[in-house]
Amino acid sequence: MLKIKNLHAKVDGREILNGLDLTIPAGEVHAIMGPNGSGKSTLSYVLAGKEDYEVTDGSVTWKGEDLLDMQPDERAAAGVFLAFQYPMEIPGVATMTFLRSAVNAVRKARGEEELSTPDFLRTVKEKAKHLNIDIEMLRRPLNVGFSGGEKKRNEILQMSLLEPGLCVLDETDSGLDIDALRVVSAGVNALRSPERSMLVITHYQRLLNYIVPDRVHVLSNGRVARSGGPELALELEESGYAEYGEEASAA
Amino acid sequence: MNAPVQQFRTEVEQDLLDLFELSADALPGDAAVTALRQKAIRTYAAAGLPHRRVEAWKYTDLRVALKNVPPLLAEVDVQVGESEIGAALGQAFLALPAYRVVIAAGEFRGDLSDIGALRDAGVEVGSLGQMLESPPAWLTASFDEAGRRDDDVIIALNTALMTAGVALRLPEELTLQKPIHLIHLDMPGASGSIFTRNAVVAEPGASATLIESFGTLGATDLQRNSVTTVSAAERSAIHHIKLQREALEATHLTVWAANVGAEARYNAFQVNTGAALARNQIYVRFDGEGAATDISGATLAQGSQHCDTTLVVEHNVPACESRELFKLVLNDEARGVFQGKIIVTPDAQKTDGKQMSQALLLSETAEFDSKPELEIYADDVVCGHGATSGQIDEDLLFYLRARGLPEAQARALLIQAFVGETFEALDDEVIGDAFAEVAADWLGVKLD
Numbered sequence: 001m002l003k004i005k006n007l008h009a010k011v012d013g014r015e016i017l018n019g020l021d022l023t024i025p026a027g028e029v030h031a032i033m034g035p036n037g038s039g040k041s042t043l044s045y046v047l048a049g050k051e052d053y054e055v056t057d058g059s060v061t062w063k064g065e066d067l068l069d070m071q072p073d074e075r076a077a078a079g080v081f082l083a084f085q086y087p088m089e090i091p092g093v094a095t096m097t098f099l100r101s102a103v104n105a106v107r108k109a110r111g112e113e114e115l116s117t118p119d120f121l122r123t124v125k126e127k128a129k130h131l132n133i134d135i136e137m138l139r140r141p142l143n144v145g146f147s148g149g150e151k152k153r154n155e156i157l158q159m160s161l162l163e164p165g166l167c168v169l170d171e172t173d174s175g176l177d178i179d180a181l182r183v184v185s186a187g188v189n190a191l192r193s194p195e196r197s198m199l200v201i202t203h204y205q206r207l208l209n210y211i212v213p214d215r216v217h218v219l220s221n222g223r224v225a226r227s228g229g230p231e232l233a234l235e236l237e238e239s240g241y242a243e244y245g246e247e248a249s250a251a
Numbered sequence: 252m253n254a255p256v257q258q259f260r261t262e263v264e265q266d267l268l269d270l271f272e273l274s275a276d277a278l279p280g281d282a283a284v285t286a287l288r289q290k291a292i293r294t295y296a297a298a299g300l301p302h303r304r305v306e307a308w309k310y311t312d313l314r315v316a317l318k319n320v321p322p323l324l325a326e327v328d329v330q331v332g333e334s335e336i337g338a339a340l341g342q343a344f345l346a347l348p349a350y351r352v353v354i355a356a357g358e359f360r361g362d363l364s365d366i367g368a369l370r371d372a373g374v375e376v377g378s379l380g381q382m383l384e385s386p387p388a389w390l391t392a393s394f395d396e397a398g399r400r401d402d403d404v405i406i407a408l409n410t411a412l413m414t415a416g417v418a419l420r421l422p423e424e425l426t427l428q429k430p431i432h433l434i435h436l437d438m439p440g441a442s443g444s445i446f447t448r449n450a451v452v453a454e455p456g457a458s459a460t461l462i463e464s465f466g467t468l469g470a471t472d473l474q475r476n477s478v479t480t481v482s483a484a485e486r487s488a489i490h491h492i493k494l495q496r497e498a499l500e501a502t503h504l505t506v507w508a509a510n511v512g513a514e515a516r517y518n519a520f521q522v523n524t525g526a527a528l529a530r531n532q533i534y535v536r537f538d539g540e541g542a543a544t545d546i547s548g549a550t551l552a553q554g555s556q557h558c559d560t561t562l563v564v565e566h567n568v569p570a571c572e573s574r575e576l577f578k579l580v581l582n583d584e585a586r587g588v589f590q591g592k593i594i595v596t597p598d599a600q601k602t603d604g605k606q607m608s609q610a611l612l613l614s615e616t617a618e619f620d621s622k623p624e625l626e627i628y629a630d631d632v633v634c635g636h637g638a639t640s641g642q643i644d645e646d647l648l649f650y651l652r653a654r655g656l657p658e659a660q661a662r663a664l665l666i667q668a669f670v671g672e673t674f675e676a677l678d679d680e681v682i683g684d685a686f687a688e689v690a691a692d693w694l695g696v697k698l699d
């Protein structure tokens with residue numbers, strides 16, 4: 001279970017999160033929606049432990065442990081996974097090398113045996129197949145020259161390989177056409193399980209047609225302004241974010 | 252000896268002259284070689300050691316840096332076996348499939364060198380020390396060519412004091428299937444100077460890869476001066492590769508000078524991790540149209556190491572191509588220097604020259620000095636250069652850490668990726684992988 005209480009966070013001296021409360025029980029998928037600048041991405045970075053995101057008040061506990069006290073790699077080992085809105089391109093690092101380093105680093109930190117090369121390759125091939133990822137793509141440098149869809153599918157591949165307990169998806173739908181959106185959503189849905197919590201951050205309701213959430217929260221000015229069931233997303237699609245601090249035309 | 256010209260010289264400058272005086276009688280060579288040596292030492296005596304007011308030595312003041320002149324090492328037998336070579340060069344370079352030639356403690360080691368196999372493969376090859384007693388015409392020609400660059404003090408001193416090395420001639424159209432691996436070692440516990448000279452002559456259409464690696468058997472105070480001349484006739488291809496892993500106290504002064512004929516290719520690639528002071532000079536001169544060179548490499552330096560790479564490419568004829576890419580990783584107080592001069596003479600139309608140097612600074616106190624010099628006298632040319640200097644990208648670091656990589660491992664991966672670009676550009680997987688291992692070794696990480 002993820003528990004966020006009264007979270008305040010600053011970026012470049014500007015307060016972005018302003019008393020955010022959120023609880024996600026095990027096995028549930030929660031969506032966070034909200035206008036631009038409401039703090040959606042900031043929340044994802046704070047959860048993953050990015051530097052420059054200064055928490056000034058409040059707490060975040062994950063499975064009873066203080067998440068804010070952990071280094072980014074310790075959070076990954078503890079099961080927190082952030083699917084980036086803009087995955088990084090790293091020339092000179094083959095995607096496969098990166099995947100293997102990540103899997104084995106996390107396994108090592110969790111006290112598990114590192115995967116042998118054949119075992120690792122078998123696992124990657126199987127998971128890549130479900131995401132329509134060509135093995136050739138994984139021989140290329142990490143995300144370099146990947147299309148928007150390839151980058152996002154690569155994020156979901158990493159998510160499935162690292163077997164996290166908390167998946168944070170930051171605007172995973174951005175830059176995806178409808179076919180890519182279907183593949184990515186199917187990949188995410190395949191990971192839904194009673195032990196796994198998910199936080200799906202999106203600006204648009206569209207993604208939630210494919211990844212149907214248990215709860216929807218609207219973020220405004222750095223706090224949860226409203227919570228409801230999946231129907232809340234549909235309502236927002238109709239009315240826009242006007243009442244949450246953004247012009248309807250901008251959405 | 253003739254009276255020197257220079258009015259004032261430092262103690263070390265005088266010591267170098269004394270070293271020559273003391274050693275002259277024992278240095279190998281016939282009368283013509285002796286005359287060559289005399290002429291070279293006079294050139295040195297007139298010029299003295301280069302210092303920072305000499306533009307080409309602006310960042311590497313040799314007059315200040317050289318504190319003493321250890322005795323000449325030559326004709327010393329040291330114990331060298333596989334374990335010594337492995338310790339000196341690392342396992343990857345020990346394992347490289349190649350014709351080996353070993354020079355240890357300034358002595359050509361016929362017992363450790365595959366001279367017979369090289370001759371069977373069609374290469375004319377011999378120990379330089381022996382060949383100096385009666386040099387063949389092609390070797391004399393290469394000395395004459397080097398003599399034209401005698402204004403370079405490293406070459407002048409080398410010509411005066413060269414004792415050992417290897418001379419190779421690749422006959423027309425010979426393609427050597429395996430690389431030649433020239434292994435330069437020092438001497439355990441020694442304080443000494445080593446002057447080696449190598450000459451490579453590739454006749455038309457010949458091709459070969461020459462790897463020169465420099466490693467330590469545990470010298471305490473080594474001054475290495477090594478010059479390799481390459482004459483690449485038309486349509487020939489020479490790939491010249493270097494690993495510099497000298498003792499961390501050593502001084503490493505080297506020159507590679509290549510003349511490249513029409514439609515020929517000369518590629519030079521150098522990786523430095525050793526020596527307190529290293530100065531690597533690479534001179535390439537195009538003598539025939541349609542020739543090409545790629546000069547690249549990587550420097551990994553820490554502590555107070557100083558590593559200087561200085562390139563001069565002379566486009567004297569039309570339609571030649573030069574590519575330069577150097578990457579430096581500098582930690583602690585290390586200092587990296589890159590100087591790249593590209594000269595395009597008025598006749599050298601359709602020249603295509605590109606140069607790039609990039610430094611990754613791992614500490615606040617590391618320093619990178621870059622000096623591109625483009626002297627272009629022709630009007631129809633494409634020439635470009637760039638230099639960058641930066642730190643590890645924090646966003647990339649966060650991405651890796653968010654995937655579970657501990658900070659040290661994530662940093663190492665990014666550094667490997669940075670220098671790895673040059674290894675991939677080598678276009679030789681075996682040697683590229685060997686360099687990747689050298690980099691991993693330097694970073695203290697294991698490769699998968």
